Every structure is written in C-alpha cells, then in structure tokens.
Amino acid sequence: MPQFVRADLRLDRWLETVGRQPQDFPPDVITDLKTKGDLLSVFEVTDAVTAERIAVAVGAGKGRPDDITYAVFERAAIEALGIPINKNEGGTIDAVVNTVHHDLHVATATKLVELAGVIASGQVVSILKKDAIVLLRRGFESGQLDHTKRPDLSKRVNAVIPTHHEPPPVVEE
Amino acid sequence: MTRGSSSSTARIEEVSARRGHVIGSAATAPEVVPGTYTVPLSAETPRMRPFGALLEFPLVEGQGVLVAGNILEQYVQHPAQRTVDLATPQLAQPFGGFRTILFQAATTGNVLVLRPAVMPISGLPALLSSTDPELGGSRLIRGQFAKAAALAAEEWFEDGVESRFSRALSSLLYAYSEGAVAALEAFVDSPGTNVDVAVEAAKWLGGVDHAATKLYRRTLLEKMLNSPAPRLRQGAAAGLASMDAPDSLDVLRRALDREPNRLLRGYLQLVANQLERTRACLNL
Numbered sequence: 320m321p322q323f324v325r326a327d328l329r330l331d332r333w334l335e336t337v338g339r340q341p342q343d344f345p346p347d348v349i350t351d352l353k354t355k356g357d358l359l360s361v362f363e364v365t366d367a368v369t370a371e372r373i374a375v376a377v378g379a380g381k382g383r384p385d386d387i388t389y390a391v392f393e394r395a396a397i398e399a400l401g402i403p404i405n406k407n408e409g410g411t412i413d414a415v416v417n418t419v420h421h422d423l424h425v426a427t428a429t430k431l432v433e434l435a436g437v438i439a440s441g442q443v444v445s446i447l448k449k450d451a452i453v454l455l456r457r458g459f460e461s462g463q464l465d466h467t468k469r470p471d472l473s474k475r476v477n478a479v480i481p482t483h484h485e486p487p488p489v490v491e492e
Numbered sequence: 493m494t495r496g497s498s499s500s501t502a503r504i505e506e507v508s509a510r511r512g513h514v515i516g517s518a519a520t521a522p523e524v525v526p527g528t529y530t531v532p533l534s535a536e537t538p539r540m541r542p543f544g545a546l547l548e549f550p551l552v553e554g555q556g557v558l559v560a561g562n563i564l565e566q567y568v569q570h571p572a573q574r575t576v577d578l579a580t581p582q583l584a585q586p587f588g589g590f591r592t593i594l595f596q597a598a599t600t601g602n603v604l605v606l607r608p609a610v611m612p613i614s615g616l617p618a619l620l621s622s623t624d625p626e627l628g629g630s631r632l633i634r635g636q637f638a639k640a641a642a643l644a645a646e647e648w649f650e651d652g653v654e655s656r657f658s659r660a661l662s663s664l665l666y667a668y669s670e671g672a673v674a675a676l677e678a679f680v681d682s683p684g685t686n687v688d689v690a691v692e693a694a695k696w697l698g699g700v701d702h703a704a705t706k707l708y709r710r711t712l713l714e715k716m717l718n719s720p721a722p723r724l725r726q727g728a729a730a731g732l733a734s735m736d737a738p739d740s741l742d743v744l745r746r747a748l749d750r751e752p753n754r755l756l757r758g759y760l761q762l763v764a765n766q767l768e769r770t771r772a773c774l775n776l
Contacts, residue, residue, distance in 0.1 A: 327650070327651075329649070329650065329651055330726055330755070330759060331691050331722075331723035331724075331726040331727055332688075332723070333755065334722040334723055334726060334753055334755050334756050335722060335723070336755075337753055337754055337755055347688060350648075378651075378652060381650070381651070381652025381653055382652060382653050382654060383652055383653075383654065384652065385651040385652035385653075386651050386730060386733075387651065387652075388651065443755055445758075445759055445762060447733050447762055447763065447766055448730075448733065448734060449733065449736065449766055450766075
C-alpha cells in the first residue's frame with residue numbers, strides 16, 4: 320500500500336495529539352506543518368527509497384545534525400480527504416529522494432487540520448541526533464547525499480569523501 | 493587572581509570590590525585597579541571564548557594590565573599552559589556577589605572569562621532552587637534571561653537549526669555560568685512559561701559545551717523529566733540524549749516506566765537505548 324512521508328516534524332509538538340480528535344489538536348501541531356503557497360511537501364516510500372532515507376535527506380538540509388522526526392502515513396488517506404497530489408521534483412541533496420517528491424495542495428485550514436489528523440494517526444518516528452550523525456555520514460560517504468551541496472554539514476559529521484574512484488582491477492585470464 | 497605573585501582566588505573579590513560603573517547601565521560594579529595580576533587557573537576556569545559572543549553584556553571600563561599565568565584553553569584535558577599578556581580588563585556582571593571578569597586579550601582578540609572560586613556544584617545549598625544569590629540569580633541576570641525569552645517567543649524553532657535564543661543562552665552561560673542555568677531553571681518552573689521556548693531551552697541545556705555547569709545542567713534536565721508538560725519532558729530527554737551521560741540512565745528508566753504518553757514513551761526508550769550503548773562502550 321503506497322505510503323507518504325512527511326519529514327521535518329518537531330516531535331514535542333505532536334505529543335499531545337495522542338488520543339485527540341484533529342480539531343482538538345494543539346495549534347502548534349498545525350503550525351508545525353509549514354505550508355507554503357498552500358502546498359505541503361511529502362515524499363512517497365518506494366522499494367528503492369525507504370522512509371528513513373527520505374527523512375535523512377530532509378534532515379541534511381538543516382544547518383547541523385539534530386534529532387530527525389518524520390511520519391509515515393497512507394497515501395489513500397490523503398486521497399480520501401480529496402487533497403490534490405502533484406508529483407514534482409524535490410529539493411533535497413539526495414537526487415533519488417527528489418524523484419519521489421509530491422506536493423499536497425491543502426486548500427483550506429480545515430483540510431490542514433484533517434491532514435494533521437492523518438499524519439498523527441500514522442507512524443511517527445524519531446531518529447536521535449547521535450544516530451542521525453551516523454546516517455548523515457553514511458549518506459555523504461556513499462554518495463546518496465551530495466556532499467558538494469552541503470560541505471559544511473559533511474565536514475561536521477566527519478564524512479570521509481573519496482577523492483576519486485579507483486577503476487576496477489583488470490583480471491587477466 | 494591577585495595582585496603580585498600570590499594566588500588566592502578569594503582575593504579576586506577583594507581586588508575587584510572597588511567602585512566602578514557600567515557602560516549603559518545605572519548599576520554599580522567593582523573595578524579592577526591598575527596593576528599586574530597573576531591569574532591562578534584551575535579546572536574550574538572556563539576556556540577562552542570569542543569576544544563577540546559576549547558583547548551584548550554590559551561591560552565595565554577598567555584599567556591596568558593583567559599578566560595571566562596558566563591558560564587552560566580546553567579544560568584540563570589539554571593543559572596548554574602559556575603566559576598571555578592581557579590588556580584593558582573589562583568587568584561584567586555587575587550584580588551582587590561579583591562573579592565574572594572579562595579580560596580582552598590583546599594578543600589573541602579573545603576574552604578570557606574568569607570567575608572567583610566557585611563552590612563545587614554538589615555543595616551548592618540551593619541546587620535547583622535558583623533564588624540563592626550565590627548562584628548569581630540576581631535581578632540583572634533574570635532580566636537578561638527574560639529579555640532573551642521574550643524575543644524567543646517570536647521565534648520559530650526547528651530541529652537542526654540553531655536558534656537566536658540558544659545563541660543568547662550560550663552567551664549568558666559563558667558570562668554568568670551557574671547563574672544563567674539558575675535563571676533558566678526559574679523560567680522553566682514559572683507558571684505561564686511558553687512551552688515551545690522552554691523545550692528549546694531544554695534541548696540547549698543538553699547540547700551546550702560548558703564543563704563547569706555540566707552536572708547542574710544534567711540534574712536540571714533529570715528534574716524536568718518530572719514536568720507535568722509532556723513536551724517539556726521530551727525536551728529534557730532530548731537534552732539528556734545530547735549529553736549522552738549514562739549516569740542519567742536510572743532516572744530515565746524511571747521516567748520511562750511512568751510515562752503515559754505513547755509517543756513520548758517510544759522516544760524515552762530510544763534515549764535509554766542510546767545511553768545503555770554508551771555505557772557499554774565506556775565499560776569496554
């Protein structure tokens with residue numbers, strides 16, 4: 320079943336959604352969903368792109384490593400709300416993650432509250448800063464994250480970037 | 493710090509307890525008199541900090557030349573002892589029980605933050621009760637803190653983005669040391685405190701690099717795990733995760749056992765797992 324990821328959440332703001340109806344959520348939950356131009360950025364989980372990879376790619380857009388919190392929820396639940404979904408290129412430093420980016424067009428505040436309800440009822444996951452540093456380092460070193468776009472962060476997590484790729488050894492028969 | 497070659501830290505207050513004035517403030521403060529001073533440095537002495545971070549604090553004009561003794565730039569683990577000529581001593585924190593002196597180092601452009609002998613944190617009678625003036629919980633520092641907190645209420649906090657509020661807290665910490673933590677404690681305990689700001693403060697408490705207040709900050713974070721506000725409990729746990737001190741493990745486990753919030757319970761479990769791994773590494 321197709322799933323979306325909304326990353327860039329701040330966990331503490333979502334704690335008091337537990338056991339509440341969306342209309343009773345604290346307002347900070349809604350403001351944590353930073354819409355711009357009435358659009359909310361999400362990514363779709365695929366066989367090639369895990370939710371964790373998406374969250375790390377979004378986390379790599381920040382100034383420094385920190386806790387990374389994201390929510391995984393059903394695409395069908397968004398469709399059931401009648402929220403238009405537009406696939407377009409994402410803006411992270413992970414080129415593959417960018418291919419699974421979507422914008423949700425949230426037309427009204429009521430829809431945003433309903434969307435918050437879907438997100439809160441999904442799986443909210445946190446990666447602690449210490450683990451985030453390891454994941455970011457791996458991302459830069461493997462090339463999944465483009466270190467040239469975030470050299471400061473790459474250095475901060477002590478990523479060792481290969482300066483060149485050795486050609487595979489020639490094996491003589 | 494003493495004049496001449498003696499090295500009693502108690503003399504700091506004697507030397508400093510002279511009249512002075514604060515630029516831009518009506519408060520009075522001690523003044524450093526002209527002379528040559530020897531600075532006794534110890535594990536308690538904070539390392540040198542960039543001057544710019546402290547500029548927002550009221551400085552007191554001073555005179556004279558300070559000749560420092562042993563400068564411990566990176567706490568005691570890196571005892572880079574050397575003599576530095578310091579010029580134009582500037583005094584800060586002009587509140588009761590003079591706590592901090594700033595000296596601009598002519599040779600490095602840095603400021604050395606010195607404090608009089610500070611009681612070990614375990615001996616502080618008012619630990620977790622910020623009203624004790626020995627902690628520097630004066631009106632001035634509380635006023636500075638309140639100003640920072642008021643500005644912070646207008647700020648949007650994001651994980652992974654250093655906030656102006658946390659930078660202000662760091663400046664307060666390097667100027668006032670325990671006094672800044674005490675002011676933060678009073679802020680968090682106050683009814684009506686903006687919880688978003690308090691959470692940011694809790695996260696900062698765990699992440700800031702300041703050895704002299706580490707125990708106080710950790711103890712305060714452990715106390716905050718008992719807060720009635722789940723958001724603040726989460727901020728405290730995030731702070732403890734940043735500190736990565738296995739000594740907090742027992743307190744954290746107890747918090748985990750009584751935590752009613754499902755989401756927060758999961759987070760506390762993550763932090764407990766991390767501290768357990770850290771403890772295992774340390775015990776290797």
